[in-house]
Amino acid sequence: MSVQERKQRERAERERLIVATARELAEQQGWDAVTTRRLAERIEYSQPVLYSHFRGKREIIGAVALDGAAEMAAALRAATAAEDGPHARVTALARTYLDFAARNPAVYDAMFELDGGLAFAHEDTPQPLKDGFAALLETLDQVAGDGVHPGLFTEVFWAALHGLATLTRAGRLPPEDTGTRVALLVDRLAVA
Amino acid sequence: MSVQERKQRERAERERLIVATARELAEQQGWDAVTTRRLAERIEYSQPVLYSHFRGKREIIGAVALDGAAEMAAALRAATAAEDGPHARVTALARTYLDFAARNPAVYDAMFELDGGLAFAHEDTPQPLKDGFAALLETLDQVAGDGVHPGLFTEVFWAALHGLATLTRAGRLPPEDTGTRVALLVDRLAVA
DNA sequence: CCGAAATCCTAGCACTGCTAGACAAGCGAG
């Protein structure tokens, strides 16, 4: 049995390599450069190997997205835990969110811009995505205000952050004023 | 000279046909289905004709985006003009924006999601885009609040709308609560 | 009416995601 276990381990290892390589390549040269051929060459296997791990390119993007979601959730929790008071925590949350999106554009694209074939807002939503939303909710819950459903408030706040992230990265918003925009957003949306 | 004029007219007419057909096809079957071959077949010309009007597919997407921006700006102005009072106008603005995005997903994608090769936030930004932003600013200017730069406020509000639009359409947010989200957003962001 | 110029199309390139079928390596059974 040990032989099979080793094989399974190696297979899982290779799968992680595929995802990590795809992410790296996307971050370096953009998702357009992530072709099955280039990806296969980088992991030093032939293309069909990719399809023995994933149904197709979409699923690879989806895997990168899940990794990213877990990472982002951890970053958000770490950033908010270091702050005192709801207002400071929300500010830190927003800054960290936008910072993550700016520093990992390819991963952010995999999560929200590209089609990774992931389910959302259903019971069959993958755990890391649920957890990412939960990380937002934990902090935003405290500033939703009376009579406002925390989940709905989180959705609105998240949408605002998402809009800022995407529009800034696409060159639609000048990046210099990000700090001011965050301050305005937090001051208005979050009730003490 | 009349002959040349007629030719120019026909050329312009054909260009409009290309853009309209691209938009129609994208709205019917998604942008993935808008290939140069299919598009060429629909306008009953060969592919190279497309390239005598546009540098490439990107520019076609850009042309659809510009059309859409003009349309959206008109819709926003019409909707806000019919309302009395700043709060009602902002609400109408937000509703109209999200409604436009929901009803014309392909056009909205061309404007913001896809790369149409358009410049933004510079002096060489095409006029319809500037005008779209101006349409937002006209209404939001009234509710920015004291000491808040109207342009910056508009950017934040716009980002929030954009986030709601994209996340809803991608299935990330349940569509039922759109009205509630808009109400929350307007109530908090807009200062009476 | 005829040469020149503008217009358009056929054919093809390099690339994409994805897959069938050949091939080799490693396994368990005798």
Added chain:
DNA sequence: CTCGCTTGTCTAGCAGTGCTAGGATTTCGG
């Protein structure tokens, strides 16, 4: 240890993509 078989991998290829070179056809000006 050897034989058959499963398992894993690769080569080669398909249909489709955006885009373009070069030839054919139409249309214009003299």
